[in-house]
Amino acid sequence: MSFSATVLNVLIASPSDVPEEREAITESLYEWNALNSQTTGFVLLPVRWESHSAPVMGDRPQGIINNQVVRNCDMLIGAFWTRLGSPTGVEESGTVEEIKWFLKQQKPVMLYYSKKQVDLDLIDTQQLEKLKEFKKSIRDKGIQEQYTNVDELKVKLSRQLTIVLREVSVNTVVDVRAVKAAKSHEDEQIYGNQPALANPNVKAEVKNPIISSDIRLIDYTDKAFVVIGDTSDHAQELKGLGGKWISVRWGGKAWMFSKKRLNEVSELLDLPPQMLSEDEIV
Incomplete structure (x- = not known):
């Protein structure tokens, strides 16, 4: 049965060490749509640089991704584990640059940090320290959650998406009050x-x-x-x-x-x- 809905572009942002989480977030969005789109009137479209950007000359790589992908999105869901990412010439990493742009535009940001075990011999300690500093610098902004495995990530994301979408008002961007309402439910x-x-x-x-x-x-x-x-x-x-x-x-x-x-x-x-x-x- 067809129905009218507002499509929200959801940017999936992360460094390179959480590929499983990127897939899980994508799956969670599709699962949320199947259960909730008809009743809420929203469809959440996963947006990833892998599928939504194309090679272009004339700008730094992250600048191209920003123009082709980031600025067309309504909300951001990010995942981290042990890395922050590689510098872009503007910020510590592409993911950081994307998150800061969303926060500046007052668009919803939902960040999830993995607590799963890691081989200490394989950790880049500089990357881990930069991640900790970044997390501390934005601790009062957006939703920030921890998870121990992908299943827990999907449960928390599904719950908080429902809260966010329950509160949103659609103008030119998604109302940031939605994130504040969801954050009040974190515990x-x-x-x-x-x-x-x-x-x-x-x-x-x-x-x-x-x-x-x-x-x-x-x-x-x-x-x-x-x-x-x-x-x-x-x-x-x-x-x-x-x-x-x-x-x-x-x-x-x-x-x-x-x-x-x-x-x-x-x-x-x-x-x-x-x-x-x-x-x-x-």
């Missing part, structure tokens, strides 16, 4: 109105303004369904099954899943694998 888990995961034994009432507390499965789009009602007892399990905590179009919040997960979600909630229509919400 929270999106489990309805529950406290952060740091207090997993504390539960709070989940409030949906126009529906009862009974848990029900609602047919939401061609490819997705939502779980409504008081799901506070199952929040961690629902998130583990790939649920996305969204604002539903009739008001309130709900967990959204691909319809491929219907049997798993039904079994978890001890419900029959049957979806109700929106007309049956009371």
